[in-house]
Amino acid sequence: MKAAIYTKYGSPEIIQIVETKKPAPQFNEILVNIEASSVTRADTMMRQGIPRLGRLFLGVFKPKNTALGTGFSGIVEAVGSDVKKFSIGDAVFGEKLFSNGSNADYLCISEDMIIELKPDAISHTQAAPVCDGFLTSYNFLKDIANIQQEHHILINGASGSLGSAAVQLAKLMGAKVTGICNAKNIDFVKTLGADDVIDYTKVNLNELSCKYDVIYDAVGKLSYQTAKKIISSDGIFMTPVLSIQILWQMLWNSKQVKFAATGMKKTKDLKQLFKDLVYFFGQNKLHTTIDRTYGLSDIAKAHQYLETGRKVGNVVIINL
Ligand SMILES: NC(=O)c1ccc[n+]([C@@H]2O[C@H](COP(=O)([O-])OP(=O)(O)OC[C@H]3O[C@@H](n4cnc5c(N)ncnc54)[C@H](OP(=O)(O)O)[C@@H]3O)[C@@H](O)[C@H]2O)c1
Known part of the structure; x- marks a missing residue:
């Protein structure tokens, strides 16, 4: 073969x-x-x-x-x-x-x-x-952020594999979703179900007045310094992209800053997350x-x- x-x-x-x-x-x-x-x-x-x-x-x-x-x-x-x-x-x-x-x-x-x-x-x-974007993002949204209906989540990199999965999953979990992407991908991110979309080439996040319960930086391009200005006091900033900065910030602020390597999770827990996804795909709720x-x-x-x-x-x- x-x-x-x-x-x-x-x-x-x-x-x-x-x-x-x-x-x-x-x-x-x-x-x-x-x-x-x-x-x-x-x-x-x-x-x-x-x-x-x-x-x-x-x-x-x-x-x-x-x-x-x-x-x-x-x-x-x-x-x-x-x-x-x-x-x-x-x-x-x-x-x-x-x-x-x-x-x-x-x-x-x-x-x-x-x-x-x-x-x-x-x-x-x-x-x-499915196990790249969906399984990884579902672990972050469900097991790390425990997304609830009243939450407002900001998803950076909403056009990528993890981000496009996260937008759909967060909507399925009942949250309000704002996606961040390039102007050329705005229509695509809207079709995934995002309530609002921010063009990262035009909007300076430091100037936003809104506070988010969860910020998911799916592509590892946001700094925590920027994120913490627009996060609610008990909100969390999470990313699947490991960096020295993230490790450092987790050391000082482990309640608010989260990283996880999904593949390191116990197989039985990953299997359960995957089973949920299989059900949602079977119901045509995810694409x-x-x-x-x-x-x-x-x-x-x-x-x-x-x-x-x-x-x-x-x-x-x-x-x-
Ligand atoms: N921790 C884990 O368990 C785990 C598991 C799987 C993957 N990962 C990591 O997750 C990351 C994301 O992977 P991915 O496949 O979803 O995406 P990707 O291929 O890394 O990103 C592609 C998307 O990101 C957008 N993008 C690029 N720069 C951006 C910026 N500054 N702001 C917002 N969006 C931007 C691009 O759109 P434009 O061209 O329009 O900008 C493109 O659609 C990777 O670093 C991967 O290694 C981690």
Whole structure:
């Protein structure tokens, strides 16, 4: 089978497509014939080995795990002898977390990991990136911010994968949503359900008079210094993007400043969040936005596009 790998840290060109042995499922594993897989900002950062501190975990001089890709959607081709929840022919989707390997023709995954039956309401292409934007943002909105109906949330980077998911989720949870994006994406963010949209190229947030209960900086471009001027006294500022500044501010103001790496959450808790999302997608209450798709052989081009920082929603690899 074909798989995308990286054997050293570097630019998108270092990605290789190699012929490798098709995996065989262990007792509790499922073999998935992958139809579509995600390419995410986290993948591009792993490939570059940034932030450098992350190399303590990924491998100091070169990646310990050479496989690429986390989110996937496909068809169950074989199951291990102990598998109870899935059968051959099931359409499934999920997330490989740090074990990677979804940018390939096949993968094996334990049935106890992040994998569920794919609702008919979404295609494999729409399902593959759900665990990037939706699962991450749902963790922030539900488990970290505990979003309630009376909350007003400001979402920065509302046009990205995490931001576009957060706008929909916050509306679903009953909150009032203001999204921040570029002028060209205002209509898109409105169609996601945002009550108000701010153009970050024209509005200076320091001059806003409004106070928000929650500020979710989905793209890590806001400073806490700016955010704290427009946050209510018991409000929170949260971001999925780690930086020295955020770590420092969390040290001094752990009640108001929050960061979390969703992949580090206990699998059983992530699984519960994912199950909620599967239900919402099945009910047509959430929609994945696909910006571009690529074939596996063009995955380096997909990484290059992600690195522009301009994608709207998600980028997906489709296996032909
Ligand atoms: N902690 C976790 O568990 C976790 C999990 C997944 C991802 N992440 C991180 O989350 C971040 C977001 O990823 P993503 O895929 O959603 O988005 P992304 O690809 O990083 O961002 C793309 C979007 O951000 C917008 N944007 C760029 N600069 C902006 C600014 N100054 N203000 C507002 N919007 C701006 C762009 O729109 P314009 O071109 O119109 O400006 C574009 O639509 C990444 O850094 C990723 O590594 C963290």
